[in-house]
Amino acid sequence: MVKMYCQSIEVSLGSGPDLCDITPQLKSAIRESGIKDGQLSAAIVGSTGSLTTIEYEPGVVEDLKRAINSLAPPGIDYAHEAAWHDGNGHSHVQAALLGPSIVLPIRNGSLRTGTWQQAVAINHDNHPRTRIVEVTIVGNG
Amino acid sequence: MVKMYCQSIEVSLGSGPDLCDITPQLKSAIRESGIKDGQLSAAIVGSTGSLTTIEYEPGVVEDLKRAINSLAPPGIDYAHEAAWHDGNGHSHVQAALLGPSIVLPIRNGSLRTGTWQQAVAINHDNHPRTRIVEVTIVGNG
Amino acid sequence: MVKMYCQSIEVSLGSGPDLCDITPQLKSAIRESGIKDGQLSAAIVGSTGSLTTIEYEPGVVEDLKRAINSLAPPGIDYAHEAAWHDGNGHSHVQAALLGPSIVLPIRNGSLRTGTWQQAVAINHDNHPRTRIVEVTIVGNG
Numbered sequence: 001m002v003k004m005y006c007q008s009i010e011v012s013l014g015s016g017p018d019l020c021d022i023t024p025q026l027k028s029a030i031r032e033s034g035i036k037d038g039q040l041s042a043a044i045v046g047s048t049g050s051l052t053t054i055e056y057e058p059g060v061v062e063d064l065k066r067a068i069n070s071l072a073p074p075g076i077d078y079a080h081e082a083a084w085h086d087g088n089g090h091s092h093v094q095a096a097l098l099g100p101s102i103v104l105p106i107r108n109g110s111l112r113t114g115t116w117q118q119a120v121a122i123n124h125d126n127h128p129r130t131r132i133v134e135v136t137i138v139g140n141g
Numbered sequence: 142m143v144k145m146y147c148q149s150i151e152v153s154l155g156s157g158p159d160l161c162d163i164t165p166q167l168k169s170a171i172r173e174s175g176i177k178d179g180q181l182s183a184a185i186v187g188s189t190g191s192l193t194t195i196e197y198e199p200g201v202v203e204d205l206k207r208a209i210n211s212l213a214p215p216g217i218d219y220a221h222e223a224a225w226h227d228g229n230g231h232s233h234v235q236a237a238l239l240g241p242s243i244v245l246p247i248r249n250g251s252l253r254t255g256t257w258q259q260a261v262a263i264n265h266d267n268h269p270r271t272r273i274v275e276v277t278i279v280g281n282g
Numbered sequence: 283m284v285k286m287y288c289q290s291i292e293v294s295l296g297s298g299p300d301l302c303d304i305t306p307q308l309k310s311a312i313r314e315s316g317i318k319d320g321q322l323s324a325a326i327v328g329s330t331g332s333l334t335t336i337e338y339e340p341g342v343v344e345d346l347k348r349a350i351n352s353l354a355p356p357g358i359d360y361a362h363e364a365a366w367h368d369g370n371g372h373s374h375v376q377a378a379l380l381g382p383s384i385v386l387p388i389r390n391g392s393l394r395t396g397t398w399q400q401a402v403a404i405n406h407d408n409h410p411r412t413r414i415v416e417v418t419i420v421g422n423g
Contacts, residue, residue, distance in 0.1 A: 002143045002284045002420065004280050006178050006248065037288050039323050039418040041180050041244040041385075046255035047196040053382045055329040059362035060374045067354050067375045072208050080200035092201045093208045100194045100258070101244040103182075103323040103383040105416035107288065112416050114328035117382070134246035134253050136180040138143065138279055138420055139286055143284045145421055147319050147389065182321050182385040187396035188337040213349055221341035230341070234349045237336045241399070242385040244323075275387035275394050277321040279284065279420055 003141045005033035009133040013123035016048070016091055017068040021056045022133060023118045027111050029135050036109045038139015043101040045132040048091040048125040050098035056118035068094050091124040098122065106139055144282045146174035150274040154264035157189070157232055158209045162197045163274060164259045168252050170276050177250045179280015184242040186273040189232040189266040191239035197259035209235050232265040239263065247280055285423045287315035291415040295405035298330070298373055299350045303338045304415060305400045309393050311417050318391045320421015325383040327414040330373040330407040332380035338400035350376050373406035380404065388421055
């Protein structure tokens with residue numbers, strides 16, 4: 001019978017783009033859910049955050065930060081800043097392009113991702129933020 | 142017990158990149174579903190549309206449109222256009238990079254997004270389009 | 283009553299960016315699931331792969347490959363390569379920006395996408411790879 005389990009994860013991140021590995025928290029949520037096969041969806045709360053997967057090692061982290069800042073550079077003019085003066089026009093654009101959510105498979109009670117594939121939460125805002133990631137697990141127990 | 146509810150949303154959009162806030166329609170679908178906790182997945186129908194979340198205010202909308210046109214500019218050569226002559230090669234590339242779907246959490250009967258985080262449907266095509274967004278809600282009633 | 287069905291798809295891809303249409307396999311999984319209305323989530327295993335939807339014709343495929351290589355060009359310096367010397371720093375960045383997962387609707391026993399909208403698996407790695415896509419279907423039978 002299909003069951004559903006929800007959990008809220010909180011992560012502290014530095015000024016954007018900053019990112020952290022949330023795979024341990026996702027694995028813990030799967031264990032607590034008791035769900036063996038199904039899917040885990042994760043969504044970050046707020047319009048200047050995003051989620052994706054990477055090989056979480058310092059080189060890829062640095063390369064991804066640089067690429068994110070190339071997509072929407074911090075130093076140029078943004079219409080958002082002209083109106084709101086909060087200096088984070090680039091943060092909004094970066095987060096929108098990466099997207100707020102991912103869905104990952106659960107098989108035999110485990111997160112079914114690659115050995116060198118970790119789920120990461122990204123803060124794009126121009127100051128440190130505590131970010132909430134909402135996790136919803138659906139599947140057979 | 143886990144329930145499922147489907148709804149189809151129709152939105153009219155101008156020549157791409159054009160976008161509109163579909164959060165009110167998603168909230169309405171959640172109310173009609175009677176589902177209190179779970180997840181809402183939304184997918185846009187067609188290969189020149191995409192979905193994401195943003196702070197829906199005119200500045201961010203303008204900034205995002207500009208960034209999308211930088212990712213795949215309308216004025217350059219595309220192999221798609223050489224074969225099909227429909228002038229929307231950039232539309233296909235833009236939509237593929239942003240992606241067709243998002244998944245958002247439902248908690249206590251409400252869409253659990255940030256206060257300034259709205260779900261948006263984007264038309265990338267080079268003429269106005271009526272777009273269909275298919276919404277699927279799964280969770281406990 | 284809500285049911286759940288899982289399937290693993292295997293695809294062989296050339297050096298990145300290379301992509302293939304996985305729509306036939308998704309449709310086959312839906313038929314085997316017996317699920318009539320709901321959603322299909324798909325996630326690629328490994329940190330140098332991604333999923334999206336496109337109009338699968340040679341022109342768009344060529345345009346998208348070029349755009350992906352513009353996002354993170356193969357020829358420039360990457361911190362990942364300085365540490366690991368495997369020449370695929372760009373592959374990691376490209377895959378992270380596109381994202382590992384999509385969610386598509388199922389209506390009346392069929393995949394509800396546009397007529398010219400196909401689901402594609404992308405290999406970004408710098409050598410041919412056999413890629414696994416994990417499919418999870420949730421809905422009413």
